[in-house]
Amino acid sequence: MTAVTAGLAAQLVLALLSSVLTFSVPARARSRVSGISCALISTAGAATGALALAGGRGSLTIPLALPVDPLTLSPDRLGGLFMLVASAVGILVSVYGISYAHGPSASRTSWAALAFFLVGMQLVPAAADAMSFLLMWEVMALASTALLLADHAHGRQVSSATVWYSAMSQLSFLLLLGGFTVLSAAAESTSFSAMRAVSSQSPTASIVFVILILGFGSKAGLVPLHVWLPRAHPEAPSHISAAMSAAMVKMGVYGALLVCIRLLPDGPAWWGVLLLILGGISAMYGILQAAVASDVKKLLAYSTTENVGLIFLGLGASMLLRSYDATAAADVAIIAALFLVVSHAAFKAPLFLGAGSILHATGERNLDRLGGLGRRMPWTGAAFGIASLGAAALPITSGFVAEWMLLQGLIHGARVDGELVSLPVSIAMPLAVAVIALTAGLALLTFVKAYGIAFLARPRSPAAASAHEVPALMRIAPLIGAVAILALGLLPGPVAVALASAIGPEAVMNVRTIGLAGVGLPSIGALLDPVGLLIAAALVAIPVLTIIVVTSKRHPQRVAKLVWGGGGERNNPRMQYTATSYAEPLLRVFDDVLQPSRDVQVTHVDESRYLVQRIKVEQRVSDRVETGLYRPVLSFADRIGVLARRLQNGSIHRYLGYSFAALLVVLVAVSL
């Protein structure tokens, strides 16, 4: 009975306990009690994950009555990492939920579902065999569906989002089921350790790889399987969307890693190319949609697709490089991918929680109607701002370190000590760098827009003008996330080493801590010390600040009534740029990709058609993947359904006829 085992058991027990509590305590105490108990579940998960990441071993075996191996939970270092990430997010979400959850999302069902959602999510990476993996996966999926359905009362979007979400997550479940079935059939065992025996070069392996990647990809939100993200995230209660986007999506990533480096390591080169392409497309498409989105939660959802895309890009690049024996660069790339996982969890949680606070304070999700929140909600503003910097991958945040490592891995990948690795690599790497660069640039624009429009300038609507800072717990949770972002960004060295240890001992060779806590990549001779950078910035800033202090004594700042608007009276906030107008140039540039539908109606004055009375411009950007790929399939499915209905018209005779026909068929079959 090791500590890890205890931790695993504790999570399960706490989950049951918390659901019992939820149903027993009275309504007014419910949120507090259940929230705290959920936080405890995640704390246990975090502790367990940390232990496992540090190398602690231990397994929890649950015997089944079925004639299959018992369910075994036994996290390795990698699993521990993901358990830690999921649990850390879980803690924030639970704490935030205590104050945030209200109405339907504070119901018994929701809180119980949250408990199971968290435990399922935290135990997926602990699974040591296909059965328990799929079980935990399904617990996670169903619980999240229930949570999403919480305020279904609020109209059709919620229910349609739920339909999309459950359809996609069940699809992914089926794919996983199929993939693992084939794999365990090949390995003649459901335990992951046995599955490693299957050769990665065999055709079976390739089939399994494709199926599983599709399954995990749809959970991770890769294009074209991302359609549920932009629907589910905006409609779910904000703390739930935070949990989904920051933690649950990562389980898809974990699955991909499980397949690529644990179950079927050293696969053929085209696996890497496939992941590279999927990731690149997801990154570009996601960030483009995010850049033109004006619903803040939709924007965040699409940016999740982008980040997952980058993660898969790193994974794919690492596999490609490894298959050409550029191991050093390969390790750097995959460590970078893991860093992206951690960093994305760190900044996406506060972003969604911040969006929740905005929603709570103004009732608005549409950036076009926000503004000036920075002064009205300083704490939320600070957290959201720092998280935006992280999402935009600017120093000294975690996102920057991750992207820096990824780029270093890529540019040093194409050559191993001066020798060209191979043609595909030398073409893939520049393309990958270009994709990352464009993605980073657009992410910059996206989050400058998100923060600038929402928190700066003047309120664009009465709701925003009357905004107020949110309760303490809802301020603290995002701020913790913000602190984490800065901590990861300032002290990346130890983190990177830990991540490398999750990959394997040989990966640890390629990364080390430099200076105070900077990260160094000895094998490719590059280093980054954010603290040093910060110190340098501080040093050069000192003279400037002294000048400011001196001059501002003699020349104090004067506050003028109006912003400069040509001296006119009419200078109202509606004149400011909105999120839509902010993204408009970009929309034009990428017109061919996004294909927005524009609709201009001009009404003339009755007297003369040369005088315009009113002009109405409507512009909508729809998800082309959805309209182009899913709609046809769905309509086809509808048609099948209509045909199927013909079979059942309720007449007894027809049913008797069916059974009679069936009987005849059986007889014929037997007689043959």
Add this chain to the structure above:
Amino acid sequence: MNWSALIIAVIQVVFFVLLAPLLIGVMRQVRAKLEGRVGAGIWQPWRDLRKLLVKDPVRAEDSSWLQRAAPVTLLVSSLLLCVLFPLVGAMTVTLIPGDLFVVVSVLLIGVVALALVGLDSGTAFGGMGSSRHMMVAALVEPTLLLAVYALSIPTNSSTLAIIVETRLETPAVILSPVSMLAMVALIIAIMAETGRLPVDNPSTHLEVTMLHEAMLLESSGRDLAWLELGSSLKLAALLGLVANLLVPWGIATTSSALAVIIGLVAIAVKVLLLGGLLAAGEVFLAKVRLFRVPELVAGSFALSFLAVTASYLIA
């Protein structure tokens, strides 16, 4: 910790703070001469800065702390560029080498600070400038990164100082088609990044045609001074980098006083010369339509991409 590099870094910062306004002055003067005017003299930017520092800044009620913080951020990011770039000497401070991606991201900090100033002002023009500015920055980044990637390949290191040193030792690298393609791309990218013609007209008064200027419309006094100084520093540092990549000769590789002095003189001459050429060229350029800018950027992107692949596959 190698102190010589540290000292050189300090020298670079101080020297470029002195040089940057002078560069702007020279460029304006060249332009004025070519337009048949007398020109305000090369010290005018200094006078402007001095004056702005002794004025009382004004800010609107609705604007936030960013109105004061962002200009400083921009200036600090530009100063950091002067620390990280190999301008006077090609040594690297041990823990903060001028790594290409770090440099680019430091550059972007300034870009973001400026964009936020534009948004914070809460005027129509501020938002417009900010939006256009960010779009250009977003589109330019791939070119920027790929160009520096191409330059980093021959040395197999992404540290600017090492790249410059290699070019100093083997000038053949400079003339190689790869580096030529990359330099052309890099220069176009820098023109776009620093808001020069043909992407942006630095001397315009028509708000509707503005990119960079439109974001400053609300700033005044010392805030404006920081923004102006920061932008000119950025231009000076980037020109200095280009100059050292094109003609690395004269840059100090040892920390002897003589070498440093030579380095100072060399970089000053290079930067001012390049600036003069730039200004002279700008006289004959018109600003392209905003929606032709992507075309320009795409062209430079194509060049930089070809530079990278070629450097792998030709040589």
Add this chain to the structure above:
Amino acid sequence: MSEILYAQLIAVGAGALLLTSVLMVWRHSVLASIRLLATQGVALAFLVAVMGIHEAEAELLAVSILVLALKGVALPWVLARNSATIGSTGDSSRLNPTAALMSVVLLTTLAYVVSWPLVGTATDPAEHAVPIGIAMVLIGFLLLVTRRRARSQLIGFLLLDNGIAAVAFLISGGVSVLLELGVSLDLLVVVVILHVFTGRMRSKFGQTDVDQLRELHD
């Protein structure tokens, strides 16, 4: 001359060829394209001359002079003269410029991919430049396909021919003078004919927008 210098010069020539081809897609004005075409001809001649000097073949030098005379001077001159008389200006491309440039990138990459088996293992720097010749051919085709005006299509055609010539020189270390002479003269004839043709088109239909030429006249 030393191997390093040789490689350097070949690389410079090849780079010039590639750069001019990209710029031809980039620029819209026909006159600019013609100037670029002339530059390209000079670069090609330079390339041939370098190879000639390196392999000490008088024939190659003769060819290079021929190339210079024809591709560097004669053809552009004919084109420019004709354009000047018509006062032709920009040309609108079917593809939007950004897409065109991106496809140039892809085509060049493709050229590298297809020529990798040929030159991947080669030691001669000249053969390493072969992909650029192929890329020129592809870009020439791109211009032929996307440009609207007959004249700029003609430029695409010439670019294509330059590409073929470049590949021929780089792989075989030079075709014989006779062959080159023949090809170039054919080309000259073609260009002249096409010019007469476009002139007629202009005089008959008022413009040379190929899109407008749908139905046959007698």
Add this chain to the structure above:
Amino acid sequence: MSVKRLAGLIRRTGQIAEPSPPAPELFEGAAVLGGSAHVRYIDAGGGNDCGSEIAAAFGPVYDVERYGGHLAASPRHADVLLVTGAVTQNLAEPLRRTVEATSTPRFVIAVGDSAINGGVFAQGYGVAGAVSDFVTVDLEVPGSPPEPAEIVAALRRMTGR
């Protein structure tokens, strides 16, 4: 643009700015500007005559820029406000706002008789008064309209060059 053509252009244009007359004495208090006066031009009403003269003053012939004058795009950047024309009813308030929006120390120059005392427009039905009725005027440039040279002289008193 070939170098030859460039050189030719420079030679042909040469310097078309007129030689500068001796500098007038510095306006008291303007020393703070230290030879750099950014100018915001406000047309508070009246005809466009003064406006065109100001435009001429900033043109290459009179070339105020050589004395450190510079047209600013926003009053926030401005040190000197050139106000022309008799202030009309509608523009009185915007005039006040613009002066208010200018960062101190600032100087207001009323250009032209109509700005100084309403000139021919005084008692016009739409005219609210002279500039000095609404904002404190530091310097006056008489004339209807004043010559560019006089406007330049006024600005030189600000820059002191």
